[in-house]
Amino acid sequence: MNRKQPLIWVSLFFTFFLIQVTLEAQEPVILDSKMKPGISNDMRIEELKVRWKKAALENCPGVPCVPPVPPVCPTSTVTDIDGNIYNTVAIGTQCWTKENLKVTKYNNNDIIPDSSNSTWGTSAIGARTDYVGVSGYVGTYGYLYNWYAATDSRGICPSGWHVPTDSEWNKLVKFIDSGADTSYTTSTQTQSTTAGGEMKTAGTNYWNFPSTGTNASGFSAKGGGFRRSQVGNVLHGMVGNLNINGFFWSTTTYDLNNQEALFRLLIFAWDGVDRTRTEKRYGASIRCVKD
Numbered sequence: 001m002n003r004k005q006p007l008i009w010v011s012l013f014f015t016f017f018l019i020q021v022t023l024e025a026q027e028p029v030i031l032d033s034k035m036k037p038g039i040s041n042d043m044r045i046e047e048l049k050v051r052w053k054k055a056a057l058e059n060c061p062g063v064p065c066v067p068p069v070p071p072v073c074p075t076s077t078v079t080d081i082d083g084n085i086y087n088t089v090a091i092g093t094q095c096w097t098k099e100n101l102k103v104t105k106y107n108n109n110d111i112i113p114d115s116s117n118s119t120w121g122t123s124a125i126g127a128r129t130d131y132v133g134v135s136g137y138v139g140t141y142g143y144l145y146n147w148y149a150a151t152d153s154r155g156i157c158p159s160g161w162h163v164p165t166d167s168e169w170n171k172l173v174k175f176i177d178s179g180a181d182t183s184y185t186t187s188t189q190t191q192s193t194t195a196g197g198e199m200k201t202a203g204t205n206y207w208n209f210p211s212t213g214t215n216a217s218g219f220s221a222k223g224g225g226f227r228r229s230q231v232g233n234v235l236h237g238m239v240g241n242l243n244i245n246g247f248f249w250s251t252t253t254y255d256l257n258n259q260e261a262l263f264r265l266l267i268f269a270w271d272g273v274d275r276t277r278t279e280k281r282y283g284a285s286i287r288c289v290k291d
Contacts, residue, residue, distance in 0.1 A: 073290070080158045081105050086288070089218040092175035094168065095290035097161070098220045100142030104128065106154035112145070121229040121281040126152045129227050129283050131239050140206070141224035144239075144283035147261045150249045157288035164289045166252035166262045166275070173264075173273050176217050180273075187254050187262065188276040197271030200246070207268040208243045221246045221266050227283025239283075244268050247284035 072090035079085050080103040087098040105111055106126075115127040126149030131137040149156055150163045157163060164172075170182045173195045180192040199221045200213030206222035207213055213221075225242035246266040254260045254277040263284055265274040278284075 078158045078161060078288075081107055081109065086158075088290075089220070091172055091217055091219065094172060094175075096172070096219060097157075097288045098218065100222065100224055101145070101156065101286040101288060102138050102142040103156060104143075106152060106156060107159060108154045110154055112149050112156070120227065120283070121146075124148055124280070126150075126156075131225055131227070131242055133239075134242065141222055141242075142285055144224065144227045145249070145286050146229075146283055147249055147251075147280035150286055151251050156286065160291050161288040162291060163249060163251050163286055166250045168289055169248075169250055169264050169275070172219075184275065187260075188274065191264075191273045191275045193272045195271075196266045196273040199273070200266055200268075206243060211268050212271050221248075222285075223266070223268055224285045229279040229281035229283075247278075247282075249284045249286050253280075 072093060073088045073095040075088065077085050077087055078097065080101070082103050082105060084102050086101075088095055089098050103112070104114070112126055112128045115129050117132070120127065120129060126146065128143040128145050128149060130143060131141065145156070155162075170180075170191075173180045173192050174182060176198050177192040177195040180195060181189070182191065195217075197212045197214055198216040199219040200207060200211065200215060201220050201222055202211075202213050202215045204211045208223070223241070223243040223246045225240055225245060226247045228238045228240070244267070248264045248266075250262045250264070252262045254262050259279060260277045261280050262275060262277050265276055267274075
């Protein structure tokens, strides 16, 4: 046997070793203190993938990892500037108060005038009133407010909340009744023939018999009635329809003369919801929706 052959094999092995060391030195280094030593780059990448997936499973509710969706109603209650506490309810993607507003001040601590019979409806400034002559009315039904109070820039709803627009009322009713009509041709028309029943409190405590309310939506509407805006020969601000109707302001003006605004109307013996308009000096209930 040729004596040079062992030397050739030694030389080849040494050359291969140098090449391998050089190539590994040139490979990207994955810095990870938990990596197992002595494994190839491909294996390191695969190990990282496995550990990343494990981390995702441990920290996320599903795969692929997505941030959790925040709740529609972050809290079950909200408090106004007077300290009144209102329960909240998630309806679709909106968060609403479950009770009518009963605050006496705007959010800057200015008093909302409590208008008497002789002054109600005589000026275009914010005002509130109860249902005259009914003991305990405010505690149960909240105040009746004119539209100017509902839309005052000082804010009447708790901080982070607002009086709903006409569009936000549409969204609420449309969620409860997917067949609700929101393509209006007039200001006064029935929006849904079923959603009202699901918005009204069940039973006859807050609605006259026969009440059709089921409160399936959780909105818990009560029949707080209204206060008229007429002055002159008509008694200043006559009240009416307690437990018969619920009137709820929107912030949306309707007429070109800027004298009327839109509201939602619920009726004790009917399951529908009406979208209609009235003078801004009218007294109606207010619900708040989260910003």
